[in-house]
Amino acid sequence: MRILSKIFAARVWQWILLLSAAVGSLFIGVADVSLWDILFADSERLGIFLVSRVPRLCSVLVAGSSLAISGLIMQRITRNRFVSPTTAGTMEWCRLGVMAAIIAFPDAPAILRVFVAFAVSLFGTSLFLTFVSRIEARSIVVVPLVGMMLGGVVNAASTFFAYQYDVVQNVASWLQGNFSLIIYGNYELLYLSVPFMIAAYLYADNFTIAGMGKGAATSLGLNHAGVVRVGLVIVSLVSSITIVEAGNIPFVGLIVPNIVSMFKGDNVKNILFDTAWLGAFLVLLCDVAGRLVLFPYEVPIGVILSVIGSAVFLALLLRGKRHA
Amino acid sequence: MIRLCNVTKRYGETVALSGVTLSLPTEKVVALIGSNGAGKSTALNIIGRLIPASAGTVEIDGKSLRDWKSNELAKRLAILGQTLYTPARLTVEELVAFGRFPHSRGNLGAADLRIIDDALEYTGISTLRGCFIDELSGGQRQIAYIAMAIAQDTKYILLDEPLNNLDMNKAAKIMKLLRTLVREKKRSVLLVIHDINFVSFYADYVVAFKNGALKYSGKTEDVIRSEVLRDVYDMEIAIKSYRDKRLCVYYE
Numbered sequence: 225m226r227i228l229s230k231i232f233a234a235r236v237w238q239w240i241l242l243l244s245a246a247v248g249s250l251f252i253g254v255a256d257v258s259l260w261d262i263l264f265a266d267s268e269r270l271g272i273f274l275v276s277r278v279p280r281l282c283s284v285l286v287a288g289s290s291l292a293i294s295g296l297i298m299q300r301i302t303r304n305r306f307v308s309p310t311t312a313g314t315m316e317w318c319r320l321g322v323m324a325a326i327i328a329f330p331d332a333p334a335i336l337r338v339f340v341a342f343a344v345s346l347f348g349t350s351l352f353l354t355f356v357s358r359i360e361a362r363s364i365v366v367v368p369l370v371g372m373m374l375g376g377v378v379n380a381a382s383t384f385f386a387y388q389y390d391v392v393q394n395v396a397s398w399l400q401g402n403f404s405l406i407i408y409g410n411y412e413l414l415y416l417s418v419p420f421m422i423a424a425y426l427y428a429d430n431f432t433i434a435g436m437g438k439g440a441a442t443s444l445g446l447n448h449a450g451v452v453r454v455g456l457v458i459v460s461l462v463s464s465i466t467i468v469e470a471g472n473i474p475f476v477g478l479i480v481p482n483i484v485s486m487f488k489g490d491n492v493k494n495i496l497f498d499t500a501w502l503g504a505f506l507v508l509l510c511d512v513a514g515r516l517v518l519f520p521y522e523v524p525i526g527v528i529l530s531v532i533g534s535a536v537f538l539a540l541l542l543r544g545k546r547h548a
Numbered sequence: 549m550i551r552l553c554n555v556t557k558r559y560g561e562t563v564a565l566s567g568v569t570l571s572l573p574t575e576k577v578v579a580l581i582g583s584n585g586a587g588k589s590t591a592l593n594i595i596g597r598l599i600p601a602s603a604g605t606v607e608i609d610g611k612s613l614r615d616w617k618s619n620e621l622a623k624r625l626a627i628l629g630q631t632l633y634t635p636a637r638l639t640v641e642e643l644v645a646f647g648r649f650p651h652s653r654g655n656l657g658a659a660d661l662r663i664i665d666d667a668l669e670y671t672g673i674s675t676l677r678g679c680f681i682d683e684l685s686g687g688q689r690q691i692a693y694i695a696m697a698i699a700q701d702t703k704y705i706l707l708d709e710p711l712n713n714l715d716m717n718k719a720a721k722i723m724k725l726l727r728t729l730v731r732e733k734k735r736s737v738l739l740v741i742h743d744i745n746f747v748s749f750y751a752d753y754v755v756a757f758k759n760g761a762l763k764y765s766g767k768t769e770d771v772i773r774s775e776v777l778r779d780v781y782d783m784e785i786a787i788k789s790y791r792d793k794r795l796c797v798y799y800e
């Protein structure tokens with residue numbers, strides 16, 4: 225109860241904004257569906273609504289909030305604001321995993337792809353963290369650049385194997401995240417991310433303390449390496465689930481926690497809700513924008529977020545430099 | 549009681565600490581002194597299990613450091629390192645509240661909140677409680693970390709150069725606070741400190757290191773003497789009487 229009242233306290237405007245954007249998004253699309261049709265149960269229009277629009281909205285909200293939370297966890301356990309699933313190569317490892325699963329088990333269910341992507345990205349992200357802990361110049365900016373470089377290499381390998389095994393078509397659809405293919409019955413795996421968001425809340429203080437450094441964590445009786453491992457598992461799983469169901473949704477985990485941090489600080493427990501909220505809101509806005517800019521055509525959300533995300537990332541880099 | 553037996557620390561070729569055997573008195577302010585690189589931080593960090601010893605054993609209250617569960621030890625021993633840096637943007641109050649983590653595991657009760665308030669009050673930073681630590685001055689930030697260690701409310705408090713960045717007034721206040729904690733709450737304080745006049749005025753017991761070896765340990769009045777200090781710091785230090793204390797003069 226206390227948690228619930230905390231979530232609702234003084235957040236009325238946040239709920240209003242999100243809900244109105246959410247409801248609005250239900251009525252935007254190529255097929256014309258109006259409130260009228262829903263109320264009077266025009267069966268064909270209602271069908272579009274329930275099979276396509278509502279699942280799409282749900283998946284946008286879940287993917288946005290869980291990606292933002294993974295980014296927050298990643299930034300705390302690496303103690304670096306510029307590290308996120310996008311800039312640490314996690315997403316690229318996921319994609320490599322998905323492709324490996326497609327090649328090895330072409331007819332396997334989505335859950336198996338998630339599992340392989342999870343295993344591969346957990347391995348890859350751990351490798352990245354070990355690597356950056358070894359390099360000398362651990363500058364705050366060098367770390368994400370190394371991650372993106374490594375991600376590029378992994379990407380090249382994925383593409384190579386995709387050509388080799390003639391699955392380019394399949395893999396291309398994972399290049400740019402896209403919610404337009406989501407319909408009732410094929411997206412429900414995304415809800416697997418929800419328990420991990422709850423786990424993140426229960427583990428929030430551990431992540432904040434890990435972000436204070438190894439010494440502080442040890443002094444407070446925490447096993448720093450253990451917290452990092454738990455964080456990596458959550459981040460890899462959420463990224464894998466999202467990539468398999470919706471494709472690569474870049475930069476959400478990078479920019480959302482940074483924006484929240486400017487206003488509310490970095491205490492994970494305090495900002496978890498705001499991070500999830502802004503992640504969901506941002507992805508929802510971009511998804512709607514994608515439907516509107518070239519109407520009646522759709523721009524994949526991955527493209528829109530890449531543009532917005534890299535611009536904000538650059539701004540953050542410059543700002544970081546000024547504050548250094 | 550903290551006991552070191554033959555504790556050695558090597559970093560490749562360098563021997564940071566060589567065969568230190570030592571028992572530290574409880575319910576005292578104990579100062580670790582020595583020149584730069586003498587091994588003070590190494591010793592403190594080994595006792596506070598931030599780094600492992602290469603050889604030898606450390607015992608805390610009769611139990612080897614290895615056998616302590618980390619959360620149980622965190623309720624008994626707090627350590628503040630020499631370099632304090634947190635990239636996370638936390639407010640002073642949030643930082644100090646994390647000192648309660650070993651006890652509360654994140655669910656702060658009324659008693660925890662009172663201890664946090666007290667720690668802020670004692671260290672004189674109540675007015676800064678809502679400020680982000682990355683927007684504080686160096687000394688203010690230092691005090692916030694000290695308040696966090698105090699909020700941990702442990703029997704042993706280990707501090708590595710806690711007076712860094714503090715003005716004389718704040719430094720004296722922190723030392724008096726440590727004395728009060730020893731007297732009223734039966735705490736045992738172990739701190740690395742360079743200003744030997746603060747040692748002379750506020751410490752009960754002094755341990756001196758030189759080149760990784762234990763050089764002297766004893767009551768403050770036995771260690772704050774010209775011949776001992778000359779040996780420890782390789783310089784002439786004159787000792788003057790001031791009230792009932794000794795004042796060290798090291799300017800030429």
Ligand SMILES: Nc1ncnc2c1ncn2[C@@H]1O[C@H](COP(=O)(O)OP(=O)(O)OP(=O)(O)O)[C@@H](O)[C@H]1O
Pocket residue numbers: 559562563564582583584585586587588589590591630
């Ligand atoms: N991580 C490390 N790697 C290699 N050598 C180290 C490391 N940490 C400390 N040393 C060496 O161990 C010796 C003791 O270092 P320590 O930090 O204990 O000195 P200190 O007495 O605390 O000095 P200061 O007063 O300057 O803080 C030094 O010679 C130092 O070079």
Ligand SMILES: [Mg+2]
Pocket residue numbers: 588589590630708740
């Ligand atoms: Mg030192």
